[in-house]
Amino acid sequence: MSAELAFNRSADVDYGVAKEIAPDVRRIVANNPSPYTFLGTNTYIVGSGDVAVIDPGPADAAHLTAIAEATRGERITHICITHSHRDHCDGALPLQERLGGEIVAFGPTGTTRGAGTPGLGDAFIDSAFTPDLPVADGDTVKGRGFSLDVLHMPGHAPDHLCFALVGKRIVFTGDHVMGWNTTVIAPPEGNMGDFLTSLDKLAQRHDRMFLPGHGGHVETPRRVVRAYITHRKWREQNILACIDDGVSTIPRIVAKLYGAIDADLKGAAALSVLAHLEHLIARDVVTAEGATDKFSAFYVRAASDAVSSSS
Numbered sequence: 001m002s003a004e005l006a007f008n009r010s011a012d013v014d015y016g017v018a019k020e021i022a023p024d025v026r027r028i029v030a031n032n033p034s035p036y037t038f039l040g041t042n043t044y045i046v047g048s049g050d051v052a053v054i055d056p057g058p059a060d061a062a063h064l065t066a067i068a069e070a071t072r073g074e075r076i077t078h079i080c081i082t083h084s085h086r087d088h089c090d091g092a093l094p095l096q097e098r099l100g101g102e103i104v105a106f107g108p109t110g111t112t113r114g115a116g117t118p119g120l121g122d123a124f125i126d127s128a129f130t131p132d133l134p135v136a137d138g139d140t141v142k143g144r145g146f147s148l149d150v151l152h153m154p155g156h157a158p159d160h161l162c163f164a165l166v167g168k169r170i171v172f173t174g175d176h177v178m179g180w181n182t183t184v185i186a187p188p189e190g191n192m193g194d195f196l197t198s199l200d201k202l203a204q205r206h207d208r209m210f211l212p213g214h215g216g217h218v219e220t221p222r223r224v225v226r227a228y229i230t231h232r233k234w235r236e237q238n239i240l241a242c243i244d245d246g247v248s249t250i251p252r253i254v255a256k257l258y259g260a261i262d263a264d265l266k267g268a269a270a271l272s273v274l275a276h277l278e279h280l281i282a283r284d285v286v287t288a289e290g291a292t293d294k295f296s297a298f299y300v301r302a303a304s305d306a307v308s309s310s311s
């Protein structure tokens with residue numbers, strides 16, 4: 001199994017300029033580049049005349065002005081949010097105040113969010129985000145000239161939605177599947193089991209194009225979804241091999257799998273390993289000694305233990 005995913009990371013981006021990506025789909029990239037957002041957040045405008053805005057992005061005056069200019073003479077009927085990470089949703093209220101539109105999102109999940117986790121706190125997640133119109137898997141957002149099927153795809157975030165443009169085989173994938181990198185799964189915000197289930201759901205569809213929240217469009221959706229799944233299986237096998245070798249704490253697993261990386265990335269890598277371990281624990285493949293956190297020791301449950309405990 002190969003772990004390498006090939007992405008087109010060409011860096012030509014014209015911030016604030018609406019670019020037609022597909023018929024009746026325009027994209028504007030927000031000028032908020034970072035190690036997590038790549039070149040910035042993609043905002044999509046769907047339809048013409050009456051339009052939906054998917055992910056208004058950060059509350060950035062220049063970006064909101066760019067959306068206003070791109071939709072001049074049109075009416076924003078819906079502001080759809082893939083998930084309540086601030087780089088996607090903070091622009092929702094300011095955009096609504098300026099141009100109107102009903103804010104559509106999954107809404108509060110009732111689960112523990114990442115607030116409190118270093119690097120994943122309130123600066124990153126708006127856990128109080130509340131839409132005008134909460135939607136769930138199977139709902140459809142209808143405008144004049146477009147319909148968006150709502151797909152609940154938790155994993156990266158518990159409230160994560162993808163929106164499928166009906167009749168076009170195009171899915172707006174947010175951060176569930178991205179156009180430039182693998183997705184961050186960082187507990188408690190992220191859940192690896194949910195993420196893999198959501199990928200399986202996406203793998204069963206027959207889409208032609210993904211339009212992600214960061215990075216360019218994906219023209220081989222099924223291949224990318226399969227590669228995402230393969231990448232996670234490969235990572236899980238590596239972690240199990242570490243545990244078999246007696247490398248049984250998260251810091252030591254990170255050191256072995258990631259080598260010398262800087263402190264920031266080490267924190268992200270530790271959370272990713274934790275996400276895999278939680279998924280292994282949930283399936284009774286691995287048992288934790290002590291509390292399941294970044295510093296627990298883990299060991300592989302012997303096959304005979306697993307048999308006796310399940311009988």
Ligand SMILES: [Zn+2]
Nearest residue numbers: 083085156175
């Ligand atoms: Zn996100």
